[in-house]
Amino acid sequence: xxxxxxxxxxxxxxxxxxxxxxxxxxxxxxxxxxxxxxxxxxxxxxxxxxxxxxxxxxxxxxxxxxxxxxxxxxxxxxxxxxxxxxxxxxxxxxxxxxxxxxxxxxxxxxxxxxxxxxxxxxxxxxxxxxxxxxxxxxxxxxxxxxxxxxxxxxxxxxxxxxxxxxxxxxxxxxxxxxxxxxxxxxxxxxxxxxxxxxxxxxxxxxxxxxxxxxxxxxxxxxxxxxxxxx
Amino acid sequence: xxxxxxxxxxxxxxxxxxxxxxxxxxxxxxxxxxxxxxxxxxxxxxxxxxxxxxxxxxxxxxxxxxxxxxxxxxxxxxxxxxxxxxxxxxxxxxxxxxxxxxxxxxxxxxxxxxxxxxxxxxxxxxxxxxxxxxxxxxxxxxxxxxxxxxxxxxxxxxxxxxxxxxxxxxxxxxxxxxxxxxxxxxxxxxxxxxxxxxxxxxxxxxxxxxxxxxxxxxxxxxxxxxxxxxxxxxxxxxxxxxxxxxxxxxxxxxxxxxxxxxxxxxxxxxxxxxxxx
Numbered sequence: 001x002x003x004x005x006x007x008x009x010x011x012x013x014x015x016x017x018x019x020x021x022x023x024x025x026x027x028x029x030x031x032x033x034x035x036x037x038x039x040x041x042x043x044x045x046x047x048x049x050x051x052x053x054x055x056x057x058x059x060x061x062x063x064x065x066x067x068x069x070x071x072x073x074x075x076x077x078x079x080x081x082x083x084x085x086x087x088x089x090x091x092x093x094x095x096x097x098x099x100x101x102x103x104x105x106x107x108x109x110x111x112x113x114x115x116x117x118x119x120x121x122x123x124x125x126x127x128x129x130x131x132x133x134x135x136x137x138x139x140x141x142x143x144x145x146x147x148x149x150x151x152x153x154x155x156x157x158x159x160x161x162x163x164x165x166x167x168x169x170x171x172x173x174x175x176x177x178x179x180x181x182x183x184x185x186x187x188x189x190x191x192x193x194x195x196x197x198x199x200x201x202x203x204x205x206x207x208x209x210x211x212x213x214x215x216x217x218x219x220x221x222x223x224x225x226x227x228x229x230x
Numbered sequence: 231x232x233x234x235x236x237x238x239x240x241x242x243x244x245x246x247x248x249x250x251x252x253x254x255x256x257x258x259x260x261x262x263x264x265x266x267x268x269x270x271x272x273x274x275x276x277x278x279x280x281x282x283x284x285x286x287x288x289x290x291x292x293x294x295x296x297x298x299x300x301x302x303x304x305x306x307x308x309x310x311x312x313x314x315x316x317x318x319x320x321x322x323x324x325x326x327x328x329x330x331x332x333x334x335x336x337x338x339x340x341x342x343x344x345x346x347x348x349x350x351x352x353x354x355x356x357x358x359x360x361x362x363x364x365x366x367x368x369x370x371x372x373x374x375x376x377x378x379x380x381x382x383x384x385x386x387x388x389x390x391x392x393x394x395x396x397x398x399x400x401x402x403x404x405x406x407x408x409x410x411x412x413x414x415x416x417x418x419x420x421x422x423x424x425x426x427x428x429x430x431x432x433x434x435x436x437x438x439x440x441x442x443x444x445x446x447x448x449x450x451x452x453x454x455x456x457x458x459x460x461x462x463x464x465x466x467x468x469x470x471x472x473x474x475x476x477x478x479x480x481x482x483x484x485x486x487x488x489x490x491x492x493x494x495x496x497x498x499x500x501x502x503x504x505x506x507x
Contacts, residue, residue, distance in 0.1 A: 172395065191421070205413060
């Protein structure tokens, strides 16, 4: 995949090999056999004019989640590497916790997908002023709310009950993040009418295409979600 | 109290009800025959255990059975916040706290209305609740017990998150219902996050918006079942503690915070049951 490998950029969502050294590389997805893995690997890494192919079926959905977790992890790593002006001790602790959660999610998907994982994506955070509280928290809010709506939309697309449970384990943590970030911006806004339908108290979901259209602002790598289930 | 009529009503919504409790039903019939004060005094206890037997132990296999379970949890939350806003409203007048509790109360009432509408004619009726769990907890609606109220609110929200999560795989056959359940699930998590921040502001200084290990965050020990199992740090065979990437090593605390764990039907029901008269 030499031609397809993305060149590391300054905002590269960079993989460190050490990052997965403690994780079982066992491909728990159930695709035993090197040839099957190679085929999947090839498919997952296929990149042409239409963008990086996430793949199809449950693998595609997991790669879609992996892409979003890459984005979130890269964002919070940058946030916590040099906090915005005026960040309180409390805010620093909370944002560092969130960073660690997103890194855990990202590395979990990397290990889970094994050879089917998409490569590291390249982020574009040029629109964010990391020194400015308003800019950082507004972006965090956008990412967290987007993540919740993405998982909520992806859940019914999964075929495997195991993956649905795993997605469920993660989405509620993203919702906890989202509520906290919203409260940091404006206390009491944890369930705003922009995210929760005021008629029935049910949170809105987004399709992969809707999510990627929004996330695309922050990802240089073009992503092709056309083979995802719908 | 006409128990036999109650059983007839229950049979209408749950055709298997009679079958499941028939030995005990016979016992109640005999007891009703006594007509003594002693027998009547024993009835509430007997009825409680009958209902537990009928609805508490077995995972429902049909969508409406699962939704009725969700509805029971939402009834509990809705009544809890309705009573709490009423009880603590004066004390909290003009604070962000009462605004937040009112928002959550309204969400829970909307969930009740939505589920009742989705289930239709077989929607279960609201049970009678005892938010002291038979005296286990102080009365959360006394002005001096506002912190008890918040502690129970946290326990109910975290239970709700875990219970919906546990039922999601059982709803895969109905995508519309699954989507709605997931949409309620994340709202409960948002509530949990906010309630936890409210408790932190009230002095529960180590409480975070997320669940660390199986720590119940200073809530009375009787609520430990709400958090048991949250200490899991291995997901689908991958150990999360110790992951190292980007100069960050994931601690055990972060590993358990990163993933909320599901409750089984029986686990969630046994928690709710504590508060059902």
